[in-house]
Amino acid sequence: MLIVDDERSVRESLRHWFLPEGYRVETAAEAVEALDKLRDSSFDIVLLDIKMPGMDGIELQQRMKEIDSQLAIIIMTAYATVDTAVLALKQGAYDYITKPVDPDDLSRLIRNAAVQRRLISENLSLKEEIRSLIAVDQIVGESRQMQEVLKLIQTVAQTDVTVMVQGASGTGKELVARAIHFNSRRRFFPLITINCGAMAGTLVESELFGHEKGAFTGAQYRRKGRLELAHKGAIFFDEIGNIGTKTQMDLLRVIETKRFTRLGGNQVVEADFRIISATNRNLEDAVKDGTFREDLYYRLNVFNIQLPTLKERASDIPLLVNHFVGKFATAMNKPFMGVDPQTMEWLRRQPWPGNVRELQNAIERAVVVGKPPLITVEDLPYPVDWRAPSDTGEVLPLAEIEKRHIQLALNKTGGNVSLAAQLLEVDRATVYNKIKKYCLGY
Protein backbone atom coordinates (compact mmCIF):
# COMPACT_ATOMS: atom_id res chain seq x y z
CA MET A 1 0.00 0.00 0.00
CA LEU A 2 1.25 3.48 -0.85
CA ILE A 3 0.04 6.50 1.14
CA VAL A 4 0.47 9.83 -0.62
CA ASP A 5 -0.19 12.94 1.45
CA ASP A 6 1.75 16.14 1.93
CA GLU A 7 0.96 16.19 5.67
CA ARG A 8 3.47 14.14 7.57
CA SER A 9 1.07 13.47 10.46
CA VAL A 10 -1.47 11.92 8.06
CA ARG A 11 1.14 9.75 6.35
CA GLU A 12 2.67 8.52 9.55
CA SER A 13 -0.55 7.88 11.43
CA LEU A 14 -2.00 5.96 8.49
CA ARG A 15 1.21 3.97 8.16
CA HIS A 16 1.08 3.02 11.82
CA TRP A 17 -2.62 2.24 11.50
CA PHE A 18 -2.16 -0.17 8.62
CA LEU A 19 1.09 -1.87 9.69
CA PRO A 20 -0.62 -4.02 12.35
CA GLU A 21 -3.08 -5.18 9.66
CA GLY A 22 -0.13 -6.92 8.02
CA TYR A 23 0.10 -4.62 4.97
CA ARG A 24 3.41 -3.51 3.49
CA VAL A 25 3.05 0.25 3.79
CA GLU A 26 5.13 2.96 2.15
CA THR A 27 4.55 6.69 2.12
CA ALA A 28 5.24 9.58 -0.23
CA ALA A 29 4.99 13.29 0.54
CA GLU A 30 4.66 14.50 -3.04
CA ALA A 31 3.72 13.43 -6.54
CA VAL A 32 7.23 12.90 -7.90
CA GLU A 33 8.20 10.73 -4.93
CA ALA A 34 4.98 8.71 -5.32
CA LEU A 35 5.59 8.11 -9.04
CA ASP A 36 9.20 7.10 -8.36
CA LYS A 37 8.08 4.59 -5.72
CA LEU A 38 5.44 3.22 -8.05
CA ARG A 39 8.01 2.69 -10.79
CA ASP A 40 10.47 1.01 -8.43
CA SER A 41 8.05 -1.26 -6.64
CA SER A 42 4.60 -2.73 -7.07
CA PHE A 43 1.61 -1.69 -4.97
CA ASP A 44 -1.97 -2.96 -4.80
CA ILE A 45 -3.63 0.06 -3.18
CA VAL A 46 -2.86 3.77 -3.15
CA LEU A 47 -4.40 6.16 -0.65
CA LEU A 48 -4.11 9.53 -2.32
CA ASP A 49 -4.76 13.03 -0.96
CA ILE A 50 -6.62 15.12 -3.49
CA LYS A 51 -5.09 18.45 -2.47
CA MET A 52 -1.35 18.58 -2.69
CA PRO A 53 1.08 21.32 -3.74
CA GLY A 54 2.26 20.98 -7.33
CA MET A 55 0.44 18.10 -8.96
CA ASP A 56 -3.00 17.49 -7.44
CA GLY A 57 -4.44 14.05 -6.63
CA ILE A 58 -6.58 13.81 -9.77
CA GLU A 59 -3.66 14.48 -12.09
CA LEU A 60 -1.38 12.20 -10.08
CA GLN A 61 -3.99 9.47 -10.29
CA GLN A 62 -3.88 9.63 -14.10
CA ARG A 63 -0.07 9.36 -14.11
CA MET A 64 -0.22 6.42 -11.71
CA LYS A 65 -2.75 4.60 -13.88
CA GLU A 66 -0.36 5.02 -16.82
CA ILE A 67 2.25 3.11 -14.80
CA ASP A 68 -0.11 0.45 -13.39
CA SER A 69 -3.62 0.40 -14.83
CA GLN A 70 -4.86 -2.18 -12.29
CA LEU A 71 -3.99 -0.03 -9.26
CA ALA A 72 -6.83 0.46 -6.73
CA ILE A 73 -6.63 4.17 -5.95
CA ILE A 74 -8.63 5.60 -3.06
CA ILE A 75 -8.86 9.37 -3.09
CA MET A 76 -8.83 11.16 0.27
CA THR A 77 -10.39 14.55 0.56
CA ALA A 78 -11.12 16.87 3.46
CA TYR A 79 -13.98 18.68 1.73
CA ALA A 80 -15.90 16.36 -0.52
CA THR A 81 -17.68 17.94 -3.42
CA VAL A 82 -19.75 15.97 -5.87
CA ASP A 83 -17.66 17.33 -8.74
CA THR A 84 -14.34 16.12 -7.43
CA ALA A 85 -15.79 12.77 -6.40
CA VAL A 86 -17.32 12.23 -9.84
CA LEU A 87 -14.12 13.33 -11.53
CA ALA A 88 -12.03 10.99 -9.37
CA LEU A 89 -14.29 8.03 -10.10
CA LYS A 90 -14.45 8.88 -13.82
CA GLN A 91 -10.68 8.85 -13.95
CA GLY A 92 -10.73 5.32 -12.58
CA ALA A 93 -10.44 5.76 -8.80
CA TYR A 94 -11.67 2.74 -6.83
CA ASP A 95 -13.43 5.00 -4.30
CA TYR A 96 -13.01 8.20 -2.38
CA ILE A 97 -13.22 9.02 1.32
CA THR A 98 -13.88 12.20 3.19
CA LYS A 99 -11.49 12.86 6.03
CA PRO A 100 -12.04 11.99 8.80
CA VAL A 101 -13.47 8.57 8.00
CA ASP A 102 -14.96 6.02 10.34
CA PRO A 103 -12.24 3.41 11.15
CA ASP A 104 -14.59 0.57 10.32
CA ASP A 105 -15.44 2.08 6.92
CA LEU A 106 -11.78 2.56 6.07
CA SER A 107 -10.86 -1.02 7.07
CA ARG A 108 -13.72 -2.40 4.99
CA LEU A 109 -12.84 -0.21 2.01
CA ILE A 110 -9.22 -1.31 2.06
CA ARG A 111 -10.18 -4.98 2.46
CA ASN A 112 -12.58 -4.74 -0.50
CA ALA A 113 -10.01 -2.93 -2.63
CA ALA A 114 -7.46 -5.66 -1.86
CA VAL A 115 -9.99 -8.35 -2.76
CA GLN A 116 -10.87 -6.57 -6.01
CA ARG A 117 -7.22 -6.23 -6.93
CA ARG A 118 -6.68 -9.95 -6.28
CA LEU A 119 -9.77 -10.86 -8.34
CA ILE A 120 -8.62 -8.69 -11.24
CA SER A 121 -5.21 -10.35 -11.36
CA GLU A 122 -6.79 -13.80 -10.96
CA ASN A 123 -9.22 -12.99 -13.75
CA LEU A 124 -6.41 -11.87 -16.04
CA SER A 125 -4.41 -15.02 -15.43
CA LEU A 126 -7.49 -17.21 -16.01
CA LYS A 127 -8.23 -15.39 -19.27
CA GLU A 128 -4.66 -16.05 -20.29
CA GLU A 129 -5.17 -19.72 -19.45
CA ILE A 130 -8.37 -19.82 -21.54
CA ARG A 131 -6.52 -18.23 -24.44
CA SER A 132 -3.97 -21.03 -24.36
CA LEU A 133 -6.56 -23.73 -23.75
CA ILE A 134 -7.87 -24.23 -27.27
CA ALA A 135 -5.72 -22.80 -29.97
CA VAL A 136 -6.63 -23.51 -33.55
CA ASP A 137 -3.20 -25.04 -34.02
CA GLN A 138 -4.17 -27.77 -31.55
CA ILE A 139 -6.24 -29.26 -34.33
CA VAL A 140 -3.67 -31.51 -35.91
CA GLY A 141 -3.53 -31.77 -39.68
CA GLU A 142 -1.39 -30.59 -42.55
CA SER A 143 -3.45 -32.08 -45.32
CA ARG A 144 -5.09 -29.72 -47.81
CA GLN A 145 -8.55 -30.60 -46.48
CA MET A 146 -7.65 -29.80 -42.87
CA GLN A 147 -5.85 -26.58 -43.80
CA GLU A 148 -9.05 -25.44 -45.47
CA VAL A 149 -11.04 -26.36 -42.34
CA LEU A 150 -8.63 -24.37 -40.15
CA LYS A 151 -9.00 -21.34 -42.42
CA LEU A 152 -12.78 -21.59 -42.15
CA ILE A 153 -12.59 -21.85 -38.35
CA GLN A 154 -10.43 -18.75 -38.13
CA THR A 155 -12.74 -16.81 -40.44
CA VAL A 156 -15.98 -17.77 -38.76
CA ALA A 157 -14.66 -17.47 -35.18
CA GLN A 158 -14.42 -13.69 -35.53
CA THR A 159 -18.12 -13.43 -36.35
CA ASP A 160 -21.33 -14.34 -34.55
CA VAL A 161 -22.62 -16.47 -37.42
CA THR A 162 -24.46 -19.73 -36.71
CA VAL A 163 -22.24 -22.64 -37.69
CA MET A 164 -23.01 -26.22 -38.61
CA VAL A 165 -20.17 -28.72 -38.48
CA GLN A 166 -20.78 -31.87 -40.52
CA GLY A 167 -18.65 -34.95 -40.53
CA ALA A 168 -18.61 -38.63 -39.72
CA SER A 169 -18.42 -39.88 -36.15
CA GLY A 170 -15.00 -39.31 -34.62
CA THR A 171 -13.79 -36.67 -37.09
CA GLY A 172 -13.50 -34.00 -34.38
CA LYS A 173 -16.72 -32.01 -34.70
CA GLU A 174 -16.75 -31.04 -31.03
CA LEU A 175 -13.09 -29.99 -31.20
CA VAL A 176 -13.93 -27.70 -34.11
CA ALA A 177 -16.88 -26.24 -32.20
CA ARG A 178 -14.63 -25.58 -29.21
CA ALA A 179 -11.96 -24.02 -31.42
CA ILE A 180 -14.58 -21.69 -32.95
CA HIS A 181 -15.88 -20.66 -29.53
CA PHE A 182 -12.53 -20.21 -27.81
CA ASN A 183 -11.23 -18.07 -30.64
CA SER A 184 -14.29 -15.86 -30.71
CA ARG A 185 -15.00 -12.71 -28.69
CA ARG A 186 -17.41 -14.81 -26.59
CA ARG A 187 -14.59 -17.03 -25.31
CA PHE A 188 -14.72 -15.73 -21.73
CA PHE A 189 -18.32 -16.88 -21.45
CA PRO A 190 -19.44 -20.51 -21.35
CA LEU A 191 -19.71 -22.98 -24.18
CA ILE A 192 -22.63 -25.19 -23.25
CA THR A 193 -22.76 -28.57 -24.96
CA ILE A 194 -26.01 -30.45 -25.48
CA ASN A 195 -25.77 -34.00 -26.73
CA CYS A 196 -29.09 -34.24 -28.55
CA GLY A 197 -28.65 -37.96 -29.14
CA ALA A 198 -28.39 -38.79 -25.46
CA MET A 199 -31.22 -36.57 -24.23
CA ALA A 200 -34.46 -38.36 -23.46
CA GLY A 201 -37.44 -36.80 -25.26
CA THR A 202 -39.43 -35.70 -22.22
CA LEU A 203 -36.45 -34.06 -20.56
CA VAL A 204 -35.36 -32.04 -23.56
CA GLU A 205 -37.57 -29.05 -22.82
CA SER A 206 -36.57 -28.90 -19.18
CA GLU A 207 -32.90 -29.23 -20.13
CA LEU A 208 -33.07 -26.49 -22.75
CA PHE A 209 -35.39 -23.97 -21.15
CA GLY A 210 -35.09 -24.78 -17.43
CA HIS A 211 -38.05 -25.00 -15.12
CA GLU A 212 -39.73 -23.20 -12.26
CA LYS A 213 -40.20 -24.76 -8.83
CA GLY A 214 -43.16 -27.14 -8.96
CA ALA A 215 -43.32 -27.22 -12.79
CA PHE A 216 -43.52 -31.02 -12.64
CA THR A 217 -43.15 -33.80 -10.10
CA GLY A 218 -39.61 -33.63 -8.74
CA ALA A 219 -39.03 -30.00 -9.73
CA GLN A 220 -38.19 -28.90 -6.22
CA TYR A 221 -36.22 -25.83 -7.20
CA ARG A 222 -36.11 -23.33 -10.02
CA ARG A 223 -33.44 -24.48 -12.46
CA LYS A 224 -31.85 -22.54 -15.30
CA GLY A 225 -31.90 -24.26 -18.67
CA ARG A 226 -28.89 -24.77 -20.91
CA LEU A 227 -29.92 -21.89 -23.16
CA GLU A 228 -29.95 -19.53 -20.19
CA LEU A 229 -26.60 -20.85 -18.95
CA ALA A 230 -25.10 -20.10 -22.38
CA HIS A 231 -25.94 -16.37 -22.03
CA LYS A 232 -23.21 -14.30 -23.70
CA GLY A 233 -21.44 -17.52 -24.69
CA ALA A 234 -22.31 -20.22 -27.17
CA ILE A 235 -24.40 -23.34 -27.26
CA PHE A 236 -23.22 -26.45 -29.05
CA PHE A 237 -25.87 -28.90 -30.22
CA ASP A 238 -24.06 -32.18 -30.80
CA GLU A 239 -25.87 -34.66 -33.06
CA ILE A 240 -28.54 -32.07 -33.89
CA GLY A 241 -30.03 -34.49 -36.43
CA ASN A 242 -31.40 -36.58 -33.59
CA ILE A 243 -33.81 -34.09 -32.00
CA GLY A 244 -37.52 -34.79 -32.13
CA THR A 245 -40.04 -32.78 -34.15
CA LYS A 246 -41.49 -31.02 -31.09
CA THR A 247 -38.05 -29.83 -29.97
CA GLN A 248 -37.24 -28.76 -33.53
CA MET A 249 -40.23 -26.45 -33.41
CA ASP A 250 -39.26 -25.05 -29.99
CA LEU A 251 -35.70 -24.49 -31.10
CA LEU A 252 -36.77 -22.70 -34.25
CA ARG A 253 -38.76 -20.24 -32.19
CA VAL A 254 -35.91 -19.67 -29.74
CA ILE A 255 -33.31 -19.20 -32.47
CA GLU A 256 -35.48 -16.53 -34.05
CA THR A 257 -36.32 -14.60 -30.88
CA LYS A 258 -33.63 -15.61 -28.36
CA ARG A 259 -36.52 -15.43 -25.88
CA PHE A 260 -38.22 -18.27 -24.05
CA THR A 261 -39.99 -19.15 -20.81
CA ARG A 262 -38.95 -21.73 -18.26
CA LEU A 263 -41.26 -24.74 -17.92
CA GLY A 264 -44.09 -23.86 -15.57
CA GLY A 265 -43.23 -20.17 -15.68
CA ASN A 266 -44.60 -17.04 -17.30
CA GLN A 267 -41.55 -14.81 -17.15
CA VAL A 268 -39.87 -14.38 -20.52
CA VAL A 269 -36.14 -15.01 -20.33
CA GLU A 270 -33.82 -13.42 -22.86
CA ALA A 271 -30.46 -14.97 -23.61
CA ASP A 272 -27.76 -13.93 -26.02
CA PHE A 273 -25.92 -16.97 -27.38
CA ARG A 274 -24.21 -18.14 -30.51
CA ILE A 275 -25.31 -21.46 -31.96
CA ILE A 276 -22.92 -24.09 -33.19
CA SER A 277 -24.35 -27.45 -34.18
CA ALA A 278 -22.87 -30.69 -35.39
CA THR A 279 -24.21 -33.75 -37.10
CA ASN A 280 -22.94 -36.91 -38.69
CA ARG A 281 -26.12 -37.32 -40.73
CA ASN A 282 -26.90 -35.91 -44.09
CA LEU A 283 -29.49 -33.41 -42.95
CA GLU A 284 -30.52 -32.51 -46.49
CA ASP A 285 -31.76 -36.08 -46.86
CA ALA A 286 -33.50 -35.79 -43.51
CA VAL A 287 -35.19 -32.61 -44.72
CA LYS A 288 -36.27 -34.39 -47.92
CA ASP A 289 -37.78 -37.32 -46.06
CA GLY A 290 -39.50 -34.95 -43.65
CA THR A 291 -37.74 -35.96 -40.41
CA PHE A 292 -35.98 -32.61 -40.05
CA ARG A 293 -37.66 -29.22 -40.51
CA GLU A 294 -36.40 -27.36 -43.53
CA ASP A 295 -36.70 -23.92 -41.90
CA LEU A 296 -34.66 -25.08 -38.89
CA TYR A 297 -32.06 -26.62 -41.18
CA TYR A 298 -31.52 -23.32 -43.00
CA ARG A 299 -31.40 -21.43 -39.70
CA LEU A 300 -28.68 -23.72 -38.38
CA ASN A 301 -26.75 -24.20 -41.59
CA VAL A 302 -25.74 -20.58 -42.15
CA PHE A 303 -22.04 -21.40 -42.28
CA ASN A 304 -21.14 -24.99 -43.02
CA ILE A 305 -17.91 -26.73 -42.19
CA GLN A 306 -17.46 -30.22 -43.64
CA LEU A 307 -14.89 -32.36 -41.88
CA PRO A 308 -13.05 -34.97 -43.93
CA THR A 309 -12.93 -38.56 -42.75
CA LEU A 310 -9.56 -39.87 -41.64
CA LYS A 311 -9.41 -41.99 -44.76
CA GLU A 312 -9.79 -38.87 -46.88
CA ARG A 313 -6.85 -37.27 -45.14
CA ALA A 314 -4.68 -40.33 -44.63
CA SER A 315 -1.58 -38.17 -45.13
CA ASP A 316 -2.31 -36.70 -41.68
CA ILE A 317 -2.16 -40.11 -39.98
CA PRO A 318 1.59 -40.01 -39.11
CA LEU A 319 1.19 -36.50 -37.72
CA LEU A 320 -1.82 -37.54 -35.66
CA VAL A 321 -0.12 -40.72 -34.47
CA ASN A 322 2.92 -38.80 -33.25
CA HIS A 323 0.67 -36.18 -31.64
CA PHE A 324 -1.28 -38.84 -29.71
CA VAL A 325 1.86 -40.77 -28.74
CA GLY A 326 3.33 -37.55 -27.32
CA LYS A 327 0.09 -36.68 -25.54
CA PHE A 328 -0.47 -40.06 -23.89
CA ALA A 329 3.23 -40.69 -23.18
CA THR A 330 3.34 -37.42 -21.24
CA ALA A 331 0.07 -38.14 -19.45
CA MET A 332 1.15 -41.66 -18.47
CA ASN A 333 4.77 -40.68 -17.91
CA LYS A 334 6.14 -43.27 -20.36
CA PRO A 335 9.18 -42.40 -22.50
CA PHE A 336 7.73 -43.26 -25.94
CA MET A 337 9.46 -41.72 -28.94
CA GLY A 338 6.92 -42.76 -31.58
CA VAL A 339 5.93 -45.87 -33.55
CA ASP A 340 8.17 -48.12 -35.59
CA PRO A 341 8.06 -47.56 -39.40
CA GLN A 342 6.22 -50.82 -40.25
CA THR A 343 3.55 -50.05 -37.67
CA MET A 344 3.14 -46.53 -39.05
CA GLU A 345 2.65 -47.98 -42.51
CA TRP A 346 0.09 -50.46 -41.13
CA LEU A 347 -1.73 -47.60 -39.37
CA ARG A 348 -1.81 -45.59 -42.62
CA ARG A 349 -3.42 -48.47 -44.48
CA GLN A 350 -6.29 -49.04 -42.04
CA PRO A 351 -9.74 -47.75 -43.06
CA TRP A 352 -10.48 -46.20 -39.61
CA PRO A 353 -14.27 -46.11 -39.81
CA GLY A 354 -14.28 -44.51 -36.35
CA ASN A 355 -11.92 -41.83 -37.68
CA VAL A 356 -9.59 -39.80 -35.43
CA ARG A 357 -11.33 -40.95 -32.25
CA GLU A 358 -10.70 -44.58 -33.14
CA LEU A 359 -7.07 -43.82 -33.96
CA GLN A 360 -6.70 -41.95 -30.68
CA ASN A 361 -8.17 -44.86 -28.71
CA ALA A 362 -5.86 -47.31 -30.48
CA ILE A 363 -2.78 -45.23 -29.64
CA GLU A 364 -3.92 -44.75 -26.04
CA ARG A 365 -4.22 -48.51 -25.61
CA ALA A 366 -0.83 -49.04 -27.27
CA VAL A 367 0.82 -46.57 -24.87
CA VAL A 368 -0.77 -48.42 -21.93
CA VAL A 369 0.35 -51.91 -22.96
CA GLY A 370 3.46 -51.12 -25.03
CA LYS A 371 7.09 -51.01 -23.98
CA PRO A 372 9.02 -47.78 -24.71
CA PRO A 373 10.63 -46.38 -26.77
CA LEU A 374 8.62 -47.45 -29.87
CA ILE A 375 5.06 -48.69 -30.31
CA THR A 376 4.84 -51.85 -32.40
CA VAL A 377 1.96 -53.46 -34.21
CA GLU A 378 1.54 -55.97 -31.33
CA ASP A 379 0.71 -53.10 -28.97
CA LEU A 380 -2.24 -52.04 -31.09
CA PRO A 381 -5.71 -53.35 -30.32
CA TYR A 382 -6.22 -55.01 -33.70
CA PRO A 383 -3.02 -56.71 -34.83
CA VAL A 384 -4.99 -58.88 -37.30
CA ASP A 385 -7.71 -57.85 -39.71
CA TRP A 386 -10.20 -57.39 -36.92
CA ARG A 387 -13.07 -56.42 -39.15
CA ALA A 388 -13.33 -59.90 -40.70
CA PRO A 389 -16.03 -61.98 -39.05
CA SER A 390 -14.77 -64.56 -36.64
CA ASP A 391 -15.69 -68.02 -37.88
CA THR A 392 -12.78 -69.83 -36.34
CA GLY A 393 -14.74 -70.88 -33.25
CA GLU A 394 -12.55 -68.54 -31.21
CA VAL A 395 -14.26 -67.27 -28.03
CA LEU A 396 -14.32 -63.48 -28.28
CA PRO A 397 -14.76 -60.99 -25.44
CA LEU A 398 -18.40 -60.05 -24.87
CA ALA A 399 -17.69 -56.39 -25.65
CA GLU A 400 -16.20 -57.35 -29.01
CA ILE A 401 -19.34 -59.35 -29.88
CA GLU A 402 -21.57 -56.47 -28.82
CA LYS A 403 -19.56 -54.06 -30.92
CA ARG A 404 -19.73 -56.25 -34.01
CA HIS A 405 -23.42 -56.90 -33.51
CA ILE A 406 -24.28 -53.21 -33.29
CA GLN A 407 -22.12 -52.54 -36.35
CA LEU A 408 -24.04 -55.29 -38.18
CA ALA A 409 -27.36 -53.66 -37.26
CA LEU A 410 -26.12 -50.27 -38.45
CA ASN A 411 -24.89 -51.75 -41.71
CA LYS A 412 -28.25 -53.44 -42.27
CA THR A 413 -30.21 -50.24 -41.67
CA GLY A 414 -27.89 -48.09 -43.76
CA GLY A 415 -26.76 -46.17 -40.69
CA ASN A 416 -30.26 -45.33 -39.48
CA VAL A 417 -29.89 -45.34 -35.71
CA SER A 418 -33.63 -45.43 -34.98
CA LEU A 419 -34.13 -48.53 -37.13
CA ALA A 420 -30.99 -50.14 -35.71
CA ALA A 421 -32.34 -49.48 -32.20
CA GLN A 422 -35.62 -51.17 -33.15
CA LEU A 423 -33.77 -54.19 -34.54
CA LEU A 424 -31.67 -54.44 -31.40
CA GLU A 425 -34.71 -53.77 -29.18
CA VAL A 426 -32.98 -51.02 -27.23
CA ASP A 427 -33.58 -47.28 -27.19
CA ARG A 428 -31.77 -44.88 -29.49
CA ALA A 429 -29.71 -43.31 -26.72
CA THR A 430 -28.19 -46.73 -25.96
CA VAL A 431 -27.20 -47.16 -29.60
CA TYR A 432 -25.62 -43.70 -29.65
CA ASN A 433 -23.71 -44.43 -26.48
CA LYS A 434 -22.40 -47.71 -27.91
CA ILE A 435 -21.44 -46.01 -31.19
CA LYS A 436 -19.44 -43.51 -29.20
CA LYS A 437 -17.97 -46.18 -26.92
CA TYR A 438 -16.86 -48.48 -29.75
CA CYS A 439 -16.16 -45.74 -32.32
CA LEU A 440 -18.51 -47.40 -34.80
CA GLY A 441 -19.02 -46.04 -38.29
CA TYR A 442 -22.48 -45.55 -39.69
Place this chain on the structure above:
Amino acid sequence: MLLVTIEFTGEREIERLRDQLEARFLTKVNVSRSDFDCRDFLDLHRNQYSSSAIIERLEQHLTTAASKVLAVTGLDLYIPVLTFVFGEARLNGQCAIVSSYRLDSKFYGLPDNPALLQERLLKEAIHELGHTYGLFHCHNPECVMKSSTYVEEIDFKSSRFCDKCWDKLVKC
Protein backbone atom coordinates in the same frame (compact mmCIF):
# COMPACT_ATOMS: atom_id res chain seq x y z
CA MET B 1 6.68 -2.27 31.80
CA LEU B 2 5.50 1.24 32.59
CA LEU B 3 1.92 2.53 32.73
CA VAL B 4 1.78 6.30 32.16
CA THR B 5 -1.48 8.06 32.93
CA ILE B 6 -2.35 11.12 30.85
CA GLU B 7 -5.45 13.01 31.97
CA PHE B 8 -6.78 9.82 33.48
CA THR B 9 -8.63 10.08 36.77
CA GLY B 10 -9.50 6.49 37.59
CA GLU B 11 -7.03 5.59 40.34
CA ARG B 12 -8.71 2.28 41.12
CA GLU B 13 -8.96 1.31 37.45
CA ILE B 14 -5.28 1.94 36.84
CA GLU B 15 -4.26 -0.09 39.89
CA ARG B 16 -6.47 -2.94 38.76
CA LEU B 17 -5.05 -2.71 35.24
CA ARG B 18 -1.52 -2.81 36.59
CA ASP B 19 -2.28 -6.01 38.52
CA GLN B 20 -3.96 -7.60 35.52
CA LEU B 21 -1.08 -6.76 33.16
CA GLU B 22 1.50 -8.05 35.68
CA ALA B 23 -0.38 -11.36 35.78
CA ARG B 24 -0.75 -11.57 32.00
CA PHE B 25 2.75 -10.53 30.92
CA LEU B 26 4.52 -11.99 33.99
CA THR B 27 6.49 -8.80 34.48
CA LYS B 28 6.72 -5.97 36.96
CA VAL B 29 4.50 -3.03 35.98
CA ASN B 30 5.12 0.47 37.37
CA VAL B 31 2.71 3.39 37.22
CA SER B 32 3.58 7.03 36.74
CA ARG B 33 1.69 10.21 35.90
CA SER B 34 2.79 12.31 32.92
CA ASP B 35 3.20 16.06 33.09
CA PHE B 36 2.52 16.61 29.38
CA ASP B 37 0.61 19.72 28.40
CA CYS B 38 -2.14 18.01 26.45
CA ARG B 39 -3.12 21.20 24.63
CA ASP B 40 -0.14 20.43 22.35
CA PHE B 41 -2.01 17.42 21.03
CA LEU B 42 -5.44 19.01 20.75
CA ASP B 43 -7.10 19.65 17.39
CA LEU B 44 -9.40 22.53 18.20
CA HIS B 45 -11.55 21.92 15.15
CA ARG B 46 -12.23 18.29 16.06
CA ASN B 47 -11.91 18.70 19.82
CA GLN B 48 -9.89 15.49 19.86
CA TYR B 49 -6.29 14.61 20.72
CA SER B 50 -3.77 13.16 18.28
CA SER B 51 -2.69 9.71 19.46
CA SER B 52 0.24 9.73 17.02
CA ALA B 53 1.52 13.02 18.46
CA ILE B 54 1.24 11.69 22.04
CA ILE B 55 3.18 8.53 21.13
CA GLU B 56 5.88 10.61 19.43
CA ARG B 57 6.15 12.77 22.56
CA LEU B 58 6.42 9.65 24.71
CA GLU B 59 9.19 8.28 22.50
CA GLN B 60 11.13 11.55 22.54
CA HIS B 61 10.85 12.64 26.14
CA LEU B 62 10.40 9.61 28.28
CA THR B 63 13.59 8.37 29.86
CA THR B 64 12.82 4.96 31.20
CA ALA B 65 14.46 1.58 31.25
CA ALA B 66 11.07 -0.07 30.80
CA SER B 67 10.91 -2.17 27.66
CA LYS B 68 7.28 -1.25 27.05
CA VAL B 69 5.40 1.94 27.87
CA LEU B 70 1.61 2.07 27.77
CA ALA B 71 -0.08 5.43 28.12
CA VAL B 72 -3.63 5.34 29.49
CA THR B 73 -5.75 8.41 28.92
CA GLY B 74 -9.28 9.63 29.35
CA LEU B 75 -8.95 11.88 26.28
CA ASP B 76 -10.77 11.28 23.00
CA LEU B 77 -8.07 10.17 20.55
CA TYR B 78 -7.88 10.48 16.76
CA ILE B 79 -5.53 10.02 13.88
CA PRO B 80 -5.95 12.55 11.07
CA VAL B 81 -7.87 10.37 8.61
CA LEU B 82 -10.07 8.54 11.12
CA THR B 83 -12.96 9.85 13.17
CA PHE B 84 -11.55 8.24 16.33
CA VAL B 85 -9.29 5.50 17.62
CA PHE B 86 -9.46 3.44 20.83
CA GLY B 87 -5.68 3.34 20.89
CA GLU B 88 -2.50 3.23 18.85
CA ALA B 89 0.81 1.42 19.09
CA ARG B 90 4.21 1.34 17.48
CA LEU B 91 4.53 -2.04 15.81
CA ASN B 92 7.64 -3.67 17.31
CA GLY B 93 8.26 -0.47 19.20
CA GLN B 94 8.30 0.70 22.80
CA CYS B 95 5.19 2.86 23.15
CA ALA B 96 1.43 2.47 22.89
CA ILE B 97 -1.61 4.39 24.07
CA VAL B 98 -5.20 3.47 24.96
CA SER B 99 -8.13 5.75 25.66
CA SER B 100 -11.01 5.00 28.00
CA TYR B 101 -13.08 7.80 26.47
CA ARG B 102 -15.11 5.65 24.08
CA LEU B 103 -14.89 2.48 26.18
CA ASP B 104 -17.14 3.94 28.85
CA SER B 105 -20.84 2.97 28.61
CA LYS B 106 -21.75 6.54 29.58
CA PHE B 107 -20.37 7.76 26.24
CA TYR B 108 -23.14 5.79 24.52
CA GLY B 109 -25.85 7.10 26.86
CA LEU B 110 -25.94 3.87 28.87
CA PRO B 111 -25.75 3.48 32.67
CA ASP B 112 -22.32 3.48 34.30
CA ASN B 113 -20.73 0.02 34.24
CA PRO B 114 -17.28 0.10 35.89
CA ALA B 115 -16.71 -3.66 35.52
CA LEU B 116 -17.35 -3.51 31.76
CA LEU B 117 -15.11 -0.46 31.40
CA GLN B 118 -12.32 -2.29 33.25
CA GLU B 119 -12.69 -5.32 30.99
CA ARG B 120 -12.63 -3.21 27.81
CA LEU B 121 -9.63 -1.25 29.06
CA LEU B 122 -7.76 -4.49 29.77
CA LYS B 123 -8.54 -5.90 26.31
CA GLU B 124 -7.42 -2.75 24.51
CA ALA B 125 -4.31 -2.44 26.70
CA ILE B 126 -3.30 -6.04 25.92
CA HIS B 127 -4.14 -5.50 22.22
CA GLU B 128 -1.95 -2.41 21.85
CA LEU B 129 0.88 -3.98 23.89
CA GLY B 130 0.61 -7.01 21.57
CA HIS B 131 1.44 -4.71 18.64
CA THR B 132 4.52 -3.42 20.46
CA TYR B 133 5.64 -7.06 20.64
CA GLY B 134 5.22 -7.30 16.84
CA LEU B 135 1.82 -9.00 16.70
CA PHE B 136 -0.44 -8.20 13.73
CA HIS B 137 -4.23 -8.17 13.78
CA CYS B 138 -5.61 -11.67 14.08
CA HIS B 139 -8.60 -13.15 12.22
CA ASN B 140 -9.64 -15.32 15.16
CA PRO B 141 -12.81 -13.56 16.42
CA GLU B 142 -12.07 -14.44 20.03
CA CYS B 143 -8.40 -13.47 20.04
CA VAL B 144 -7.53 -10.21 21.80
CA MET B 145 -5.51 -9.24 18.71
CA LYS B 146 -8.66 -9.13 16.55
CA SER B 147 -9.08 -5.62 15.23
CA SER B 148 -12.06 -3.80 16.82
CA THR B 149 -13.59 -0.62 15.55
CA TYR B 150 -16.68 -0.69 17.79
CA VAL B 151 -17.09 -1.47 21.49
CA GLU B 152 -19.40 -4.34 20.59
CA GLU B 153 -16.48 -5.99 18.84
CA ILE B 154 -14.31 -5.44 21.90
CA ASP B 155 -16.99 -7.04 24.05
CA PHE B 156 -17.20 -10.04 21.71
CA LYS B 157 -13.52 -10.93 21.78
CA SER B 158 -11.78 -12.30 24.84
CA SER B 159 -8.84 -10.76 26.66
CA ARG B 160 -6.72 -13.80 25.74
CA PHE B 161 -4.31 -14.40 22.87
CA CYS B 162 -5.21 -17.24 20.53
CA ASP B 163 -2.68 -20.10 20.31
CA LYS B 164 -1.00 -18.68 17.21
CA CYS B 165 -0.58 -15.17 18.64
CA TRP B 166 0.55 -16.61 21.98
CA ASP B 167 3.23 -18.68 20.23
CA LYS B 168 4.48 -15.57 18.42
CA LEU B 169 4.46 -13.58 21.65
CA VAL B 170 6.45 -16.24 23.52
CA LYS B 171 9.06 -16.25 20.76
CA CYS B 172 9.59 -12.46 21.13
